[in-house]
Amino acid sequence: MKFNCHFKTLLLSACFSSTLLTSCDGEQSKVNKPYRAEILKFVPSSTTSGESWVVAEQELATLENLDTLEGSFFSMTLGGLIKINSNIGSLIDASSNSSPVRANLRYTTKNGVIVPRDTSTLLALSSYFAFEQTLAVLQESTGIDPNELKKNINGPYRIYFEPSLTEKVENESAFLTPKLNAAFNPESNDFYLFRRSELESIPFSANIKVISHEFGHALFKNSFNANSAEICRTSEEEINARMADKFFSGRWSNEYAISGINEGFSDFNSYIVTSSTNVFTDSLPRFSSESRSLTGPAFVFSQLTNDIVCSGRFYCIGTLFARALYGVAQSYKNRSDLMAFSRRVYTALEKSRENLRASPAKDILPMPSKEAATCIRRSKLSLSYDGAITSAFLAAFLQSFSAGEEKKNLCENLRNLFGNYGFSQEARIVCES
Amino acid sequence: MSVNLDPLMNLISLGAAFAASNRNDGGGVTSRIHHYEVFAQSYLKLPANNLFLRSGVRLGYEHIPDEEAPQSIKIREQSFRGGFELGILYEGLMVPSISLQAGVLRRKLTLDTSSQITSKSTDFPMIEWLPMGILNLGLGLPIEGGKLILEPFYRFVWIAKDTRQTSQWGIDASWSLSFEN
Numbered sequence: 001m002k003f004n005c006h007f008k009t010l011l012l013s014a015c016f017s018s019t020l021l022t023s024c025d026g027e028q029s030k031v032n033k034p035y036r037a038e039i040l041k042f043v044p045s046s047t048t049s050g051e052s053w054v055v056a057e058q059e060l061a062t063l064e065n066l067d068t069l070e071g072s073f074f075s076m077t078l079g080g081l082i083k084i085n086s087n088i089g090s091l092i093d094a095s096s097n098s099s100p101v102r103a104n105l106r107y108t109t110k111n112g113v114i115v116p117r118d119t120s121t122l123l124a125l126s127s128y129f130a131f132e133q134t135l136a137v138l139q140e141s142t143g144i145d146p147n148e149l150k151k152n153i154n155g156p157y158r159i160y161f162e163p164s165l166t167e168k169v170e171n172e173s174a175f176l177t178p179k180l181n182a183a184f185n186p187e188s189n190d191f192y193l194f195r196r197s198e199l200e201s202i203p204f205s206a207n208i209k210v211i212s213h214e215f216g217h218a219l220f221k222n223s224f225n226a227n228s229a230e231i232c233r234t235s236e237e238e239i240n241a242r243m244a245d246k247f248f249s250g251r252w253s254n255e256y257a258i259s260g261i262n263e264g265f266s267d268f269n270s271y272i273v274t275s276s277t278n279v280f281t282d283s284l285p286r287f288s289s290e291s292r293s294l295t296g297p298a299f300v301f302s303q304l305t306n307d308i309v310c311s312g313r314f315y316c317i318g319t320l321f322a323r324a325l326y327g328v329a330q331s332y333k334n335r336s337d338l339m340a341f342s343r344r345v346y347t348a349l350e351k352s353r354e355n356l357r358a359s360p361a362k363d364i365l366p367m368p369s370k371e372a373a374t375c376i377r378r379s380k381l382s383l384s385y386d387g388a389i390t391s392a393f394l395a396a397f398l399q400s401f402s403a404g405e406e407k408k409n410l411c412e413n414l415r416n417l418f419g420n421y422g423f424s425q426e427a428r429i430v431c432e433s
Numbered sequence: 434m435s436v437n438l439d440p441l442m443n444l445i446s447l448g449a450a451f452a453a454s455n456r457n458d459g460g461g462v463t464s465r466i467h468h469y470e471v472f473a474q475s476y477l478k479l480p481a482n483n484l485f486l487r488s489g490v491r492l493g494y495e496h497i498p499d500e501e502a503p504q505s506i507k508i509r510e511q512s513f514r515g516g517f518e519l520g521i522l523y524e525g526l527m528v529p530s531i532s533l534q535a536g537v538l539r540r541k542l543t544l545d546t547s548s549q550i551t552s553k554s555t556d557f558p559m560i561e562w563l564p565m566g567i568l569n570l571g572l573g574l575p576i577e578g579g580k581l582i583l584e585p586f587y588r589f590v591w592i593a594k595d596t597r598q599t600s601q602w603g604i605d606a607s608w609s610l611s612f613e614n
Binding site for chain 1: 458459462501502503504505506507508510542544546547549550551552554556559561594595596597
């Protein structure tokens with residue numbers, strides 16, 4: 001009896017073993033392109049109260065390979081270790097220390113639709129779709145052909161989903177798993193979507209408002225930075241030469257005011273893509289981010305030395321710039337007019353780089369400070385120095401707009417928001433032509 | 434001093450186990466999973482000295498105490514498992530063992546969303562049945578002359594269609610119940 005009992009156990013174990021050996025992942029390969037998947041997506045509206053988030057079936061139009069998440073314009077990889085050299089806001093100077101793991105998606109299929117089987121897969125697919133949605137607006141909002149942009153960066157763009165970071169701190173390496181943020185690396189054209197957190201509501205990694213903001217940095221690089229990473233790296237010998245050169249390579253990425261303009265343009269890009277005026281409120285509803293909102297509490301440039309008015313440092317300059325653009329955008333009630341304005345903004349940004357080298361902008365632009373020449377990033381606003389830089393930028397920017405109601409409104413908004421410090425009388429002469 | 438396990442020829446033991454594992458959620462970050470199990474085992478003395486064949490059945494439940502997930506959306510997993518096991522143990526001062534477990538995991542996937550998300554997929558909840566196999570290495574500590582055995586173990590785990598979890602570690606506690614033929 002004892003032997004029979006054990007024999008039956010052995011037989012049952014063998015049966016289960018054969019089941020294990022024959023089970024397979026066949027379900028994961030039974031989908032054809034174009035892929036359709038259940039994802040989290042944002043549904044925009046002209047009013048904040050009309051916006052919504054839904055989980056619904058959606059086509060991933062540019063995705064070529066589901067199991068590696070590689071597509072025509074984006075390639076998403078899971079994890080990886082990023083070595084941080086420096087960062088300014090959500091712009092990162094970094095390099096990859098290890099090959100990231102290919103996206104290891106877990107899903108099942110129902111009626112040809114991909115249904116995620118875990119949170120990571122749901123968020124990764126939702127992020128991919130958000131990037132696709134952002135790119136879908138590109139030609140309309142900037143005039144750029146996505147294929148042209150891809151060619152400029154020797155693309156596609158790589159997206160690192162939930163990477164870890166390593167950073168040297170006083171000769172020791174610190175390993176970090178950042179959360180509650182996303183970033184763009186202008187040197188490698190990589191996007192980083194950081195780890196999910198219990199503190200966030202709509203995850204950053206799937207929030208198209210955040211993703212389109214980061215994409216705005218990619219567009220700023222392509223336009224104002226003429227597709228250059230503008231990384232500031234210096235040696236002792238170069239400092240004096242740089243202090244005598246208003247246009248030394250790498251200056252713009254290091255200047256407090258231009259970093260702010262970059263953030264502001266990115267917020268405006270997020271508005272154009274999503275019609276939303278606050279990038280973060282859906283992800284961090286409990287943390288007041290009203291000072292970043294395009295419709296938030298009013299403040300002006302001269303108040304930015306007071307952290308209570310706006311604590312976001314150079315982001316505050318960006319918010320003023322974004323609000324000025326938003327103020328004009330509000331006057332366009334139909335989409336095609338709004339997109340035409342967006343294209344003019346992009347073109348003006350593109351031409352600003354050259355316009356800065358000509359009068360009046362060149363004359364307003366101050367010589368680089370010692371910090372700028374040494375690639376040291378200031379943490380505080382200088383009303384006079386940064387005011388002169390924003391004045392020079394705004395003069396260069398506005399030169400591309402044709403005389404008319406739009407330019408008049410934009411000038412008025414900038415005057416009201418930047419005042420005499422940030423939009424000087426010398427810079428305002430461009431408003432008269 | 435060796436423990437006399439001869440009475441184990443007619444022995445059934447009942448026990449409970451606790452195990453832990455790290456689940457790789459991607460991005461180099463892991464979630465800790467707790468496993469709670471109950472089991473019944475029987476023993477057969479083998480011809481070789483001090484060797485016993487041990488077979489059994491096991492039921493278990495997985496729990497993730499602190500899953501890191503956004504407040505508004507996640508796919509919640511609830512897993513139960515059942516299976517058979519067969520192994521060999523050596524009677525000595527300690528009781529080392531090696532065994533194979535084969536079973537199936539029943540996992541329920543539920544899409545949890547907050548009020549911020551206004552519509553839901555109709556594909557959830559869904560149930561998956563996943564075959565699984567385990568290679569278990571244990572080292573038992575007999576107590577009370579072998580009536581109670583505490584057995585720390587390490588497991589190599591394979592779950593069909595789920596490579597996030599590949600090992601577990603924990604402890605079995607079993608109480609022997611002898612019986613007459």
